[in-house]
Amino acid sequence: MEQQKVNLILGELAKLYPEAAPALKYRTPYELLVAVILSAQCTDERVNKVTAELFKKHNTPRTMLELTQEELEKYIFSCGFYRNKAAHILSASRDIMERYGGEVPKEHAELKTLAGVGQKTANVVYSVAFGGDAIAVDTHVFRVSNRLGLAHGNTPEKVEKDLNAAIPKELWSKAHHYLIYHGRRVCHSQKPDCKNCTLKEWCEYYNK
Ligand code: SF4
The missing domain is CATH 1.10.1670.10 (Helix-hairpin-Helix base-excision DNA repair enzymes (C-terminal))
Incomplete structure (x- = not known):
């Protein structure tokens, strides 16, 4: 063209x-990362309802990892594909704790190294949370x-x-x-x- x-x-x-602007509600790059993982095949409205509850107690990688896979699944059940999504959120959180000192990395290439984070999720977090071009x-x-x-x-x-x-x-x-x-x-x-x-x-x- x-x-x-x-x-x-x-x-x-x-x-x-x-x-x-993004319709997902978030206050930190980590909250956005979790919301984007949950938003696959799910409406932003539904994700916002689920995260409003989830983030009351679990809105950092450290507090997310206090949940077992089954406990997290209960919170996010209504978003669909809840088993995979819970596994991705927990693996990404573990990676952020172990390799990035508890902070979501700012670089696109680093975001993509997080377990459970694909190209689309990395692009949204990179551009929306960190002002990158993607x-x-x-x-x-x-x-x-x-x-x-x-x-x-x-x-x-x-x-x-x-x-x-x-x-x-x-x-x-x-x-x-x-x-x-x-x-x-x-x-x-x-x-x-x-x-x-x-x-x-x-x-x-x-x-x-
Ligand atoms: S609605 Fe979509 S397909 Fe139709 S003219 Fe607009 S952009 Fe093109």
């Missing part, structure tokens, strides 16, 4: 969603950027690579939120509301 079209799309998204590719970002033609990929890795190439680095984190908002509000997975979409002029899917 030509740069001019990319700029027009980003400009329109910025106009549509000036308030674009585009985390979730289901909305994947769908909307492929439809618009900002990316052409059938894996999150390829889509992230395409977006990194198409979008100026300083806008990566913003673009991540814009694409999520557009996916939630207009470019729905089953029935995209193309008729009312102000991006249709530049959208590959619409203009096919």
Whole structure:
């Protein structure tokens, strides 16, 4: 896609969603890390309800590790995939205690070394908690950027690579939120509301 079209799309998204920001509630990088792990295949609203309870007593790696796998599973049960998620949260917490003195590391490469932390989680924590430049590719970002033609990929890795190439680095984190908002509000997975979409002029899917 030509740069001019990319700029027009980003400009329109910025106009549509000036308030674009993460919907997950967190107060520290560690809370964000746990919330992002819980958010896989789960709504942010549900995660916020679960973490409101969980973080009352367990919002640091040290206090999280006071819980057994089974105890943590009870807290996070309603988020789905609770066994894996509990195991990931506990392994990441152990790693943070043992290798990073109890603090979530700030560097992207270090975040990715934490057990249970993949590329998407590392990107969100790196950009949202530490102000780094990264585009985390979730289901909305994947769908909307492929439809618009900002990316052409059938894996999150390829889509992230395409977006990194198409979008100026300083806008990566913003673009991540814009694409999520557009996916939630207009470019729905089953029935995209193309008729009312102000991006249709530049959208590959619409203009096919
Ligand atoms: S025109 Fe349709 S497919 Fe394209 S971004 Fe808008 S809603 Fe999505």
